[in-house]
Amino acid sequence: MTKVVLDKTAMQRALTRITYEIIEQNRGLNDLVIVGVKTRGIVLAQRIGERIAQLENTKIPVVALDATEYRDDRTVSQPTPPQLATPITGKNVVLVDDVLYTGRTIRAALNALMAAGRPQKIALAVLIDRGHRELPIRPDFVGKNIPTARTEKIKVQVAEIDEIDQVILA
């Protein structure tokens, strides 16, 4: 059974609120860099970047991050540090992903980020937090908490890739 847990409007509103919260918590836009975890995290990061631009008339760097080589279920002995489009050393990084589940993807992303530079601070923004963490990782900005069973699947769909904006629970 598939259920839409967030429709297009609810998704928009969640991203809007996260954007306001980022400005609020970061106390402005100083040294802010938004990093999207591929694939859908990048789209969400871009949308947050666009929202900040609309609001503050300032372009914040939005960077894509591929942390695949740093995953703990891959056997790359010497991962190549990612080449980021913007240096992140000394910056306030907001890491953006679609779903936070076990925390393993974020762990990989954190390692990849650390390999690429030394940020002043890293915060985590996710559209959905579905629980079941296996690592001591928690988000700073959450679109929606959706308690799930491990057997369930959460899928975030974005218009840029999936031709529709919605979050479904299957």
Add this chain to the structure above:
Amino acid sequence: MKRFLILEDGTVFPGESFGASINTTGELVLYTGATGYQEAITNKSYTGQIIGFTYPQQGAVGINRDDYESIEPTIKGVVIGESYELTSHWRAQMTLDQFLRSKRIPGLKNVDTRRLYRHLATHGNMKASLMDTHDDHAHDQIKALVVANNQVSQVSTKQAYPSPNIGRNVVVLDLGLKNTVLRELSKRQCNVTVLPFDTPSETITTISPDGILISDGPGNPQALTKTIATLQEIQGHYPIFAIGLGFSVVALANGLAVEARHFARHQINLVVKEKITQNICLTAQNGNYGLTAIPADSNLLTTHLAVNHQEVLGFRHRFLPVFAVNFDPEAAAGPTDAQHLFDDFLDLMNADIERKQRVF
């Protein structure tokens, strides 16, 4: 019976009496919506005002039990074009005329409301009276009228009262609360405590709500010094959502200046752009005060803009969970496009609670 609407600049609009046959004085405002006379007449934002309805015919659906925005209307008079003598609607309990008589509100019908609109739009807000004669005495009287500055203290609740439910604990600061605002909070299961406008911050701290809503209301926000002081003390401690007059109070509390509009705006279907998404929504607006711009060094961030004129209709505090809109998201009357702002308020409260629960 012949009656007259006398404006402070000496202009006289003749018409026929309806409603209660008493003389009245007040500030004249014009409501341009085609629907919503019952909501407007019972809306406390119009306290002490005479409402002129510019849509040509009024009263077709009478008065029903569902559309009251307060129990006792606080307006001073009603001016309309044509009146429906026959009310026809399944919900109607009485005619507009009967209602106005029972509430002792005078009315004037068969007025050229188009000319009235043009006159006010050109010359700005005016005091006015509804009189049986328009002799020199009547003219002198309206010129001499001093509009009160204490409308909020007239209509705000004198005692705190609960509107119980099972959800988030919300304090509503009543500056002239509409029923529909409480209804929207009820729909979202908020457990509401309504407090008087001049409640000190200690009382709010004792209640320790999850969030605070500051309602719309009548009159000049600059007169609300106690509310402004309370707000300065509590902002940052609780998520805050402010509407209409509440918007002006939050702006003043954060060092901005609100200005009286040349021509008060009481309309539905006004176009507003949400800056962050560039989404458009139609809104009901109801107020004599506005904010033209927010300076770049302010702690407030413009979130909503009027599309057809230069005005800030929504802002948010850069660093604190505070947001406000200078339109009526609850609608009633008017379009419901902006009702999601109540959901945003709930989300803001939920996010605040989740943040506080995270212990590191």
